Amino acid sequence: MSPKGSLGSRIFLSRASSCAAATSPAGGCPFCGGRGGRWGVASRTVHDLGDPLSGRPIDLHICYSTHRCLACRRSFPADQSDLAPLKSQYTHRVQQTAVRLVIEDDMPYRMASWHLWRDHRVFVPWATIQNWVEAAGEKKPGRR
Numbered sequence: 001m002s003p004k005g006s007l008g009s010r011i012f013l014s015r016a017s018s019c020a021a022a023t024s025p026a027g028g029c030p031f032c033g034g035r036g037g038r039w040g041v042a043s044r045t046v047h048d049l050g051d052p053l054s055g056r057p058i059d060l061h062i063c064y065s066t067h068r069c070l071a072c073r074r075s076f077p078a079d080q081s082d083l084a085p086l087k088s089q090y091t092h093r094v095q096q097t098a099v100r101l102v103i104e105d106d107m108p109y110r111m112a113s114w115h116l117w118r119d120h121r122v123f124v125p126w127a128t129i130q131n132w133v134e135a136a137g138e139k140k141p142g143r144r
């Protein structure tokens with residue numbers, strides 16, 4: 001049980017490598033609910049669906065601030081990005097597209113992986129797609 005979404009945070013997107021501009025208001029501590037003090041800035045890069053016109057891959061650079069609780073002294077990231085699941089290298093859009101290819105278009109995982117690269121310029125290993133589909137829990141055995 002963690003009160004996700006309670007940390008008001010601002011996500012900054014840029015192609016630059018600097019996260020200096022990333023700030024977010026101190027939110028509540030996910031562990032004890034105490035006040036979180038500003039601690040630092042972190043970033044991660046996620047792969048998005050590429051631009052179909054230019055055929056170029058698109059990587060998003062997500063900056064977020066990290067906080068340290070003044071009460072229990074644990075640090076926690078204020079990464080509340082709506083763009084990509086935590087710890088994922090891909091955005092929700094990539095994930096949803098991949099899952100849809102397999103479930104709705106009935107594509108084998110390997111073909112879905114190839115299709116994502118061909119049409120969206122994003123490389124997703126087919127095993128990763130398999131994980132997503134299984135996590136989505138919608139891969140029905142046989143026909144619907």
Ligand SMILES: [Zn+2]
Binds near residue numbers: 031069073074
């Ligand atoms: Zn705390």
